[in-house]
Amino acid sequence: MSARAGAGPAERYATILTGAALAFAGLRRGDPVGALVATAGGGLFLAGAAGVSLLERTGAGALAANLGQDAVGLLPVADEPVKVQANVTILAPAQTLFRFWRNFANHPKLFPHLERVEIEDARHSTWIARGPGGAEIRWRSEVDGEHEDALLSWHTLEGAELPHRGSVLFLPAPGERGTQVRLTLIYHPPGGAGGRAVARLFGASPERQAGEALRRLKRLTETGSLPTIEGQPHGSRGLRELVG
Amino acid sequence: MMRALCYNGVNDLRVERVPYPKILDPKDAIVKVSLSSVCGSDLHLLDGYVPTMKPGDIIGHEFLGEVVEKGPEVRRLNRGDRVITVSVIGCGECWHCRHDQWSLCDNSNPQPDWTETAYGQCGAGIFGYSHAFGGYAGSHAEYIRVPYADHGCFAVPEGVSDEQAVFVSDAVPTGYMAADMANIRPGDIVAVWGCGGVGQMAIRAAWLLGAEQVIGIDRLPDRLRLAQIKAGAEPLDFTRVDIHDALMAMTGGRGPDVCIDAVGMEADDDAGSVQRLYDRTKQALRLETDRAMVLRQMIRACRKGGTLSIVGVYGGVIDKFPMGAAMNKGLTFRMGQQHGQAYVKRLFDHIAKGELDPSYLMTHPMALDDGPEGYRLFKHKADSCLRAVFRP
Known part of the structure; x- marks a missing residue:
């Protein structure tokens, strides 16, 4: 077993994410229980940001290593990829949708955590995302399959913190209903307990991310914008005002 | 501001x-x-x-x-x-x-x-x-x-x-849609549960769409009076008559061809009714979110092969839904916002x-x-x- 001085990047990120999620959920409750949850979450967030390994401290990491189990959920070790899929039908021709998707510079409109995508050449691009706390995450990606107006697939290149591959399929929907779009994302959990924790976190959220991306694609294509209530008037939210 | x-x-x-x-x-x-x-x-x-x-x-x-x-x-x-x-x-x-x-x-x-x-x-x-x-x-x-x-x-x-x-x-299109969804045919008798704004409009719309007769059901005398005078309904006060018996008497025992629910999830029955107590208790305990008294009454009263058109609002789950009656009577359900x-x-x-x-x-x-x-x-x-x- 290799010695570790602190938390690895994957574990740090997991801690930050969990902390932020708990803190937010806690604040939203707006009651004493919520305050407790929020406090705990805030602590985790700080621990993550400071690089303190909670797994080492609690000994859960060592226990997990001995039992060959995941430190967080004590699940059996599984190095199998995590696969998520989302489907949507959009009232637009496949060509329109394919072109939108193929221009990766459009992707920050679909994935809110993406800051920008830099196109290098026809097949290669660099993706820049912001994690909670503003930490920059970047990875490179390569297109490995392309059938015009029908299918696009890609994978991340060496060095990605969360290696993954993805594909998007455009099929004509029956009866003039437009185009059926299927987005598949396959994540390869990085090694180590912390890495698996990241994968687990993404295991809960990529599905939402995939679904949300397709929903945004649909709304942007069909109506030109995303519906919003940001900035509309409301009365006093009471205690909730602090967190919106 | x-x-x-x-x-x-x-x-x-x-x-x-x-x-x-x-x-x-x-x-x-x-x-x-x-x-x-x-x-x-x-x-x-x-x-x-x-x-x-x-x-x-x-x-x-x-x-x-x-x-x-x-x-x-x-x-x-x-x-x-x-x-x-x-x-x-x-x-x-x-x-x-x-x-x-x-x-x-x-x-x-x-x-x-x-x-x-x-x-x-x-x-x-x-x-x-x-x-x-x-x-x-x-x-x-x-x-x-x-x-x-x-x-x-x-x-x-x-x-x-x-x-x-x-x-x-809202009130007019909701009431109108209730009658429109019911696909009213010549000779059809339409019963409307609830004589609030939407119910009043559903009664009027049923006439416009060719109903033979329209019945309005409520417990509030003022609303029943308006349903009668303004919308042209036969009023039925559910606190004074047995709704099922009254509807059978008014339809030659067939039951209304179309039953419209303009009440929804906070339906009320006679103050002393067991069913009301049952639903209110379960709703209070959050064992069911929506009270279904109107739906149950409609399913039982509706003519075989008739249509239930639901525009009263439901949000969650209901309890004791008489699916057997609905299925064996071949009823059609239409509903929606x-x-x-x-x-x-x-x-x-x-x-x-x-x-x-x-x-x-x-x-x-x-x-x-x-x-x-x-x-x-x-x-x-x-x-x-x-x-x-x-x-x-």
């Missing part, structure tokens, strides 16, 4: 000062509200049966006003237009909107997660109707922002008064021709500052209140 009627907690409404609405999307318009009606469905929100209300939410979804500002992509409206706005928000571009199923709009709900989780798919956003339905600010305010304004706002034709037009936002955009023009035509006059629903015109009192009167059906309508 402007005044707005805000939800603050269960049955706690307050008039607050809030910022003016702004154009947030190029397809938005801002409407200066001149009339804004209460609606029975608001009571479900105020009573706490629709989760996802937040303190500070502006309620109200049935309104008339004047376009005072429009986004750069609004083409069909002009500043100064006198308009009504359909309560249910449709993008106008998705498959459902293109097929006149506006309340099933795929795109107008900015917060689709709740309904997607609870219902499998999300429906349209609705003004002032909880965050599950989008969290849009409502119309009990001096001004309101209307998204997808080209599709939701309709200029009121000459010859239709404000007092008639305001109800074309109104697709108002599909009906507005037809309804204005009916009003202009004098075939339909919804203005009598407005029993209590009031100032916006009297909002909490308006809802109190409406909720308790006090002072013969059918609809309180605010003039902000």
